[in-house]
Amino acid sequence: MPAAIHIKMATPRKNKTASRRPARTLDPTISRRLEQAGLPQALPRGHNMLPRDVVQRSQRARINEAMAGSVAAKGYAATTVTDITGLAGVSRTTFYEQFRDKEACYLACFEDQIRYLINRVHAAIATQATPAGQFVQALAAMLDAAAAEPIYAHAFIGQATTVGPNALEALLDHKARIIRVLREIDARVPRGQRARARLPLEVFEMAMHGMYEFLSTEIRAGRAARLPQRLPHMCWLWFSALGLPQWAEAALASTPAALRRRDWSEEAPAADGPGG
Amino acid sequence: MPAAIHIKMATPRKNKTASRRPARTLDPTISRRLEQAGLPQALPRGHNMLPRDVVQRSQRARINEAMAGSVAAKGYAATTVTDITGLAGVSRTTFYEQFRDKEACYLACFEDQIRYLINRVHAAIATQATPAGQFVQALAAMLDAAAAEPIYAHAFIGQATTVGPNALEALLDHKARIIRVLREIDARVPRGQRARARLPLEVFEMAMHGMYEFLSTEIRAGRAARLPQRLPHMCWLWFSALGLPQWAEAALASTPAALRRRDWSEEAPAADGPGG
Structure with a gap:
């Protein structure tokens, strides 16, 4: 512990x-x-x-x-x-x-937790007009949730891999659901912003694993409260992986507070920008 | 199973x-x-x-x-x-x-496995003259090892998180050792290749988690044999995360076989290139 x-x-x-x-x-x-x-x-x-x-x-x-x-x-x-x-x-x-047993109870609580997290992510996205802003606020919502509720984060993000094969399956399913939310934002990135229109699913999976296990490791080490400070790094990971190096550079060059307030409307004209 | x-x-x-x-x-x-x-x-x-x-x-x-x-x-x-x-x-x-007990034995075998893997990675790096080629061959060596020895990969990459807190600690230590190898290559990337001279450690940690958990998930799903086919995706993840989007694009646009054979000497002049 x-x-x-x-x-x-x-x-x-x-x-x-x-x-x-x-x-x-x-x-x-x-x-x-x-x-x-x-x-x-x-x-x-x-x-x-x-x-x-x-x-x-x-x-x-x-x-x-x-x-x-x-x-x-x-x-x-x-x-x-x-x-x-x-x-x-x-x-x-x-x-x-x-509940049938302790494991069924854990899995139900884990499911409640991921549903709660995804609701927070959707609410954060709804405050933003641009895909870049939506990505930033979606990632910020996940970091904030872990920082605000370290006990839940520890039990359901930090410990899930130790529970057994069924929890590992559930964890994969949860990652896939968060990937779907992020892919929806990704699909709204104006085509002029990058060379590739769409990236293979594996890229989303790798970045998702990277984010999740980073969170998990920090939470287990008792550093959940500091996670919101890692927002620029998290944005760098996702923007880089999604083929948006200018956005990644802008994110990593910002303080966490400035990144949250940043207006991305110039970088990412709301939608239907010039085709790439 | x-x-x-x-x-x-x-x-x-x-x-x-x-x-x-x-x-x-x-x-x-x-x-x-x-x-x-x-x-x-x-x-x-x-x-x-x-x-x-x-x-x-x-x-x-x-x-x-x-x-x-x-x-x-x-x-x-x-x-x-x-x-x-x-x-x-x-x-x-x-x-x-x-060995004191089963766990001590597992941890010793796990340590043997990572030492063996890191030896393979060093041997692969030694065949290459450019940082880009070294990255590709280092990543290829890890994918190849998992594909060639799926039982070891399953027991030590796929299952390590289920063993307990000591194995989780060992896993973090193993990831840190692979990160050190990749950071050494990264330090040799000519400065003219990217805007940022060095990236924060968190970026390496996130990409490392992304690679490792992707491998782990594929191995547990019985897809270890197909991992070498994911070399372009893995190179995309690392090159993107390290602020090298042109290399990332070149990697993802290649077939796995072509990527292994690729001569990177033009993209990455051996060392001491023009300062950025």
Whole structure:
């Protein structure tokens, strides 16, 4: 466990009391996510009149938090279902109603995490008019997410390769989904900007692996908070790999803050620029 | 286990017979390596007059082969010390004289593998006079090694991230050593070839992760044999990332065979070219 990851973990409760919600403070990240989703921070004890789907979504959010916290703190192999139910304040019955086993739970949480990340990427892209700006903000959104939520980043980006073959498959699928988003931006690069109209898929795969494993390595080393400082390097990697060396040079020559604010409208006339 | 990896594994022998070398055929790869190292393919049964270091190196080579074969066939977690001693034809005593446990053995074999790979890379570089040619042949050597020895590639490139934190550390160290080799070539690129004299270390790290995880993914998917066909893509990734877009374009526009034969002396005048 890297020195920089310190996670306060409540002692997991014994089974018989797990169905009563422990009095505990939610991680600020999960608390914020619950609020954004319009879900209550804590459900009333015992039977209550909340709609079933609200209860389930709240349970799922707490299970996500518990899985992330436990995997980040002690690794996937050492994490038990009892850790998760105890930390999440749900009963084993509730857990097994939703998941076949620990791995199925990890994979579901991993899927939630990638969906959340891709939503953030889409929201960042929507703020920009040019492909260059869209690339920058898409990459910035990924770096920011890892920095803002280091526990989730550690559990789902840093540790995914240690979980087993199914998580490796899921990881490949997640990379492919992010590649699709970046290829959509790439398809909007005006043809005059580069010699090649389209690049082979392998180039996207290699750059995606490069980005993901760089993130993963930095997160495992406890350097997630510094990732937003690597935005110019990340833009250099992608712009270079996509055959856009002028954009790459402009990105690497900027400070991270200046790069985020940069107006790319001259470099990349919005669309339908002169054909190459 | 990917469909394309089929490994004939002898049934591991019971402890009491493991010290007698089983009558078995060596994997052609290990057989070739023993021959290159001037080591006998099989040691005489019982006491013999061979020098102790010859015996030990032969044992080590067979343990390497056994570890690679077992990890490639059924994964690291399912591999046991008994599998290794049985397949290698060494006693448990011999095994534990050399290694503390299974993980220590894996890490030692992994280290042997990377040393072997780096030797191949250096040999490939030595055939070339220009930095561009050296890059191409260094990358080709890595792709060729994976294609020629898919079992070793699967066990040590494809599976290293699943072994545990110590193997992840070793993997980072191995990547750093390959980066050092490529940075030495990079330092010889004539200054007139690009705007930037040196690139930040992060750029090398990202490209290295991109190459390594691409290899790893292809190997796990059973496509190691096709890796040499990806030489133009791999050169594109590196040349682009290193700020050499003309070289990248020349590489991606070539067939793999033409790229290997290419004379780069015009693109990259041997050294001390005009300053940039």
